[in-house]
Amino acid sequence: MMQQTEMIEKAKRAIEALNPGGPFNIMEVCGSHTMAISKFGLRQLLPKNIRLISGPGCPVCVTAQNEIDSVVELANRNVVIATFGDLIRVPGSKSSLQLERAAGKEVKVFYSPLDALKYAEGNPSKEVVFIGIGFETTVPTVAVTIKEAKEKNIKNYSVYCLHKTMPEALRALLEGGSNVQGFLLPGHVSAITGSKIYEFIPKEFGVGGVISGFEAMDILMSIIMLLKNYKNPAIEIQYKRVVRKEGNLEAQKIIDEIFEPCDSIWRGLGKIKGSGLRIKDKYKDFDAAVKFDIKPIGEEIEIKGCRCGDVLKGSIYPNECPLFERACTPENPVGPCMVSSEGSCAAFYKYGA
Numbered sequence: 001m002m003q004q005t006e007m008i009e010k011a012k013r014a015i016e017a018l019n020p021g022g023p024f025n026i027m028e029v030c031g032s033h034t035m036a037i038s039k040f041g042l043r044q045l046l047p048k049n050i051r052l053i054s055g056p057g058c059p060v061c062v063t064a065q066n067e068i069d070s071v072v073e074l075a076n077r078n079v080v081i082a083t084f085g086d087l088i089r090v091p092g093s094k095s096s097l098q099l100e101r102a103a104g105k106e107v108k109v110f111y112s113p114l115d116a117l118k119y120a121e122g123n124p125s126k127e128v129v130f131i132g133i134g135f136e137t138t139v140p141t142v143a144v145t146i147k148e149a150k151e152k153n154i155k156n157y158s159v160y161c162l163h164k165t166m167p168e169a170l171r172a173l174l175e176g177g178s179n180v181q182g183f184l185l186p187g188h189v190s191a192i193t194g195s196k197i198y199e200f201i202p203k204e205f206g207v208g209g210v211i212s213g214f215e216a217m218d219i220l221m222s223i224i225m226l227l228k229n230y231k232n233p234a235i236e237i238q239y240k241r242v243v244r245k246e247g248n249l250e251a252q253k254i255i256d257e258i259f260e261p262c263d264s265i266w267r268g269l270g271k272i273k274g275s276g277l278r279i280k281d282k283y284k285d286f287d288a289a290v291k292f293d294i295k296p297i298g299e300e301i302e303i304k305g306c307r308c309g310d311v312l313k314g315s316i317y318p319n320e321c322p323l324f325e326r327a328c329t330p331e332n333p334v335g336p337c338m339v340s341s342e343g344s345c346a347a348f349y350k351y352g353a
Contacts, residue, residue, distance in 0.1 A: 004216075004217075007217055008045070008216060008217065008220065011217065011220035011221065011223075011224060012045050012220070014224050015045075015046060015047070015050065015220070015223055015224060015227065016047060018224065018227035018228060019047050019049065019050065019227070020049075020227065020230055021049065022049065023049055023051070023179070023181070024049060024050045024051070024181045024182070024227070024230070025051050025053055025179055025180050025181050025182075025314070026050065026051065026052050026053070026180070026181065026182045026183070026184060026223060026226060027052075027053050027054070027055040027173075027178070027180045027182075027183055027184070027314050028052065028053075028054060028055065028057060028183075028184040028212075029055040029056060029057040029166065029169075029170065029183060029184070029185065029186055030057040030184070030185075030186035030187065030188065030189065031057050031058040031059070031061075031340065031341075031342020031343070032186075032187070032188065032214050032342060033057065033184055033186070033187075033212065033214065033219065034054050034057060034058065034342060034343075034344050034347050035341070035342060035347050036214050036215070036216070036219060037052055037219060037347075038347040038348060038350070038351035038352075039347075039351055040216040040219075041351070042216065042219055042220065045220075046223070050223070050227075052184075053180075053314040053317070054311065054312075054314060054318075054344040054347075055170075055173065055180075055183075055312065055313070055314050056169050056173075056266060056268070056269060056312045056313070057186060057342070058312075058336075058337065058340050058342040058343050058344070059133050059134040059135055059138075059164065059342075060084075060086045060087055060090060060133065060336055060339065060340035060342070060343070061267065061308065061312060061336045061337045061339075061340055061342075061343050061344075062164060062169075062266045062267050062268070062269070062312060063087070063090065063133055063162055063267065063336065064265040064266065064267050064296065065092065065093060065267065065303070066265070066296040067162055067265065067296050068090055068091070068092040068096070069092040069093055069094070069296075070160075070294055070295065070296050071083075071087075071092075071097065071131055071160065072092045072094070072095045072096065072097060072100060073294075074129060074160065074288070074292060074294060075097060075100040075101075075105045075106075075107060076100070076105065077292060078127070079106070079126075079127040079128070079129050079292070080106040080107075080108060080119075080120075080123075080126050080127065080128045080129065081097060081100075081105070081106065081107045081108070081129055081131065082108050082110050082113075082116035082119065082120075082128055082129065082130040082131065083097065083107065083108075083109060083110070083130070083131040083133075084109065084110070084111075084131075084133065084134075085109045086339060086340045086341060086342075087131060087133060088101065088107060088109065089333065089339045090333075090336045090339050090340075091303070091333070091334070091335075091336075091339075106126075110130075112141060113130050113132070113138075113141050113142045113144075113145045113159075114141060114144070114145055116128060116130045116145070116157070117130075117145040117148060117149060117154065117157055120149075120154055120156050120157035121152070121154050121157070123156075124154075124156055125156075126156060127156050127158075128156055128157050128158075129158050129159070129160055129288045129292070130142070130145065130157070130158070130159045130160070131159075131160050131162065132159045132160060132161045132162055132163050133162045133163065133164075134163060134164075135163070135164060135165060135166055135186070135189050136165060136166065136189045136192045136193050136255070137186075137188040137189050137191075137192060138163070139163050139192075139255050139259065139277065140192065140248075140251040140254050140255055142159060142161075142163070143254045143255055143257070143258040143259065144254060145157070145159070146159060146258050146279065146283050146286045147254070147257070147258060147283075149286050150283060150285070150286060155285070157286065158285075158286045158287060158288040158291050158292075159279065159286060159287065159288055160288040160289060160294060161259070161276075161277055161278055161279055161287065161288075161289065162264075162276075163259070163276065163277040164264050164266065164275055164276050164277075165261070165274075165275055165276065165277065166186065166189055166193075166197075167197045167198065167200070167275075168272050168273065168274050168275035169266060169269060169272055169275050170183065170198070170201060171200065171204075172266075172269055172272045172275070173269070173313065173314075174201070174204075174205045174207065176269075176313075178313065178314060180207060180314065181207060181208075181226075181230060182207060182208045182209065182210070182226035182227075182230065182233075183198075183201065183207065183208070183209035183210070184209075184210060184212045184219065184222055184223075184226075185198055185209045185210060185211040185212065185235075186211070187211060187212060187213055187214060187239045187242060187243060190211045190237075190239070190243045190247070191242050191243050191247065191248060192247055192248050192251045192252065192255075193247045193252070194243070194244060194245050194246045194247025194248075195211055195235050195236075195237055195243065195245050195247075196245065196246070196247075198211075198235045199235055201233075201235065202233035202234055202235060206233055207233055208226055208229050208230065208233030208234055208235070208236075209226075209233075209235045209236075210222040210225045210226055210235075210236045210237070210238050211235075211236070211237045211238060211239050211243050212238050212239055213238060213239040213241070213242070218238060218239065221238055222238045225238060255277075257280075258279060258280060258283055259277040259278065259279060259280065260277070260278060260280050261274045261275075261276070261277060261278075262274070262276045262277065262278040263275070263276060264276025264277075265296065266312075267308060267309055267312060267336065268308060268309025268310065268311075268312040268313050269309075269312070269313065303334055303335055305322060305323050305327070305334070306321070306323055306328070306334050306335040307320070307321040307322075307323075307335075308321075308335035308336060308337045308345070311337050311344050311345065312337070312344075317344075317348065317353065318337065318344050318345040318347075318348040318349075318353075319348055319353045321345070323335075324338075324345060324348070324349075325349065328345065329349065330346060330349060330350075
């Protein structure tokens, strides 16, 4: 414990010595980083001009309102909705999967897409639709289920693909004038993608990035690396015990076999070209959007008074939203950033601002 405390104090002194003096905003784009930063109280350790702000790193949070409405509508079509746990509580404009389940619709929570496929295989009379959300971290396992369903001819399984990919969202943030001087890049995503996908950030925008681990010292060391290179921005890997420059080639291969890029709507950011994934025509029999003719309902809708979109863009801290801790709490969430276990609002609520 003493060694850890000493290491943190040493890192704190290093950050103070490297302090550029002017505003230095560091955006993390990973929900696990969001929770770790709040849990370890890292904002309080930094000089006031060095700010840690959250970006669009929570997959549940960035799922657009009209996509939630489409999933809710699908639950009323006599199918079994298979999903991860956080998604069922995200409110749509009129309902949520949790409310639909309470009303008798079949909505089942699975920890893995492979469990959902196994359920479909064991219940051939039921149409099972897995709601595919998440970034590059979760995409490979969903791809495996689609390939296996085709090989085994499991015709009652399909995926409604709402997956999103990180690079173009970062480009959209920077093109939109986001005041960010450095990125804490996602460790789990980068274990799949490698670091090459971020190289455009310093080249085109003059902003550095560090792929960081999730312990307090990982994040503090990543901040030190960003500060050291702020005049010569680069993409670096702090999380070398997990992440390689080339990433996981086998995972990339299965993603490329099953999916192709498409435009996608992000909550708070709108439509971003090439930032989503869709299932290739070769596997269209397992594409729920094709099978059930699903389309996002209407345009992106923002919940009145909720500023999740601004939180996801790093424009405000969660406690600057007028609904935070008032109308919006984990027990009664108004927006998805309070619902997800990786949401910025949930982190601020649990650990304090």
